[in-house]
Amino acid sequence: MGLYIETRIRATLDDLWARTQEPARHQRWDLRFTEIEYLPRAAGDPQRFRYATRLLPFVTIAGTGVSAGERERPDGTRTSALRFASPHPLSLLAEGSGYWRYVPDGDGVRFLTGYDYRPRWGAFGALADRLVLRPLMGWATAWSFDRLRLWLERGITPERALLNWLAELAVRALVVTLACTGLGLESLLLLLGPFAASTAYLCPLLLSVVVCLALFTAPLASTPAARRCLRTPPAHARAPRVLRSLENPR
Template sequence: MGLKGLYIETRIRADLDELWARTQEPSQHQRWDLRFTEIDYLPRGEGEPQRIRYATRVLPFLTVAGTGVSAGERERSDGTRTSALRFASPHPLSLLAEGSGYWRYVPDGDGVRFLTGYDYRPRWGAIGALADRLVFRPLMGWATAWSFDRLRLWLERGITPERALLNWLAELTVRALVIAFACTGLGLDSALRLLGPFAASAAYLCPLLLAVAICLALFKAPLAHTPAARRCLRAPATRVRAPRLLHTLENPR
């Protein structure tokens, strides 16, 4: 479908059943996943795959909706679990026309390796393909990884998704203020004259200290209670294949 399928993996020290519930229950899923504003299960018949409706608020005045069909394997002989999804959006302003993906839950000692692989077909022809390559696909990868770490904080530390978002916004604000202050300080040469005989030393040290402050604001690792996409793996360690379950699902269009 796309140029390159997205892969995200994290390790969560949590009970497998609890992780399954937080990711499979729509009311729980939409709390931590930045990609969705609303997720609803639609009525289904006995033995049929689960159909869903999802919506994402792109802007305060614009919500893009779509539908999907999903299925899960909760009991597998190797102890792992899998869920798969095919989705599509008829909304003309949705860059994602259709796609598919899966989640895998792999028990690992005192935790679970939680990973996803998914891909999609963008619309809008060549313009959409270019926008996807340069902006949207990297953004989707970041949003997925950030959301996975947000889920990890919820399960491991009890930090709710709402609190985690506030933590992230607060830290982002502090970093932005440090950068703004440092950049402003780099241009205050006239103020150094007020230091008299120490002006020469200050003229040498101040830019160095301000540059260090900017580097720390840009590159210092996020605080432990703040979700961060960088904590997740963005490429598999070995070759991975989509589960066979995914191929049994019909396109929801």
């Protein structure tokens, strides 16, 4: 698989399964989707679904997919696999496939995914995917996994987690902006008061330290962060067998 994300969540297997397999809950924490809807199916058939992502107020990219899960496995793990495709001409993702694994681990669950897709638009699409979309998809998946973790472990709803992230991002951007302008220097001199004249030569250094802290300090514990997830797959990682049984949804 082209992309791999893994996190560990202190929650029960049933709770994690419910918040990832129920469309109404899934779409709340997964940044990649705006809507997820199960489609009618006959008994015994794989579950078909429709998904949509709103890029702009009046631009929504939709697609369809098919999924199947193994809720009871001999080793105690669970697996969910899917194939998806989008006919929308603005969708760089033409078709793809992936899986989720749920691995009990002490008082929690290792939750991991592997997925890949085929971009459209020929050579231009391949370049855009490598430089922009693939890194963005990896980040969005990891960020969403951490938002899910906060929901299950600390009761921070996905909506509150997003507000926390936006607020922290705004504060960091404000600090960097002030530090890189005359306003930052003026504020620092005011804080130094009577020592301003003798320590003015240290101001550039202090402002540099402030910028570094704003840019590289670890996010708050209540703020979702992609950096908390593992992004490198183990050597033995492979797609589950159930994925091979799914047909392309197109």
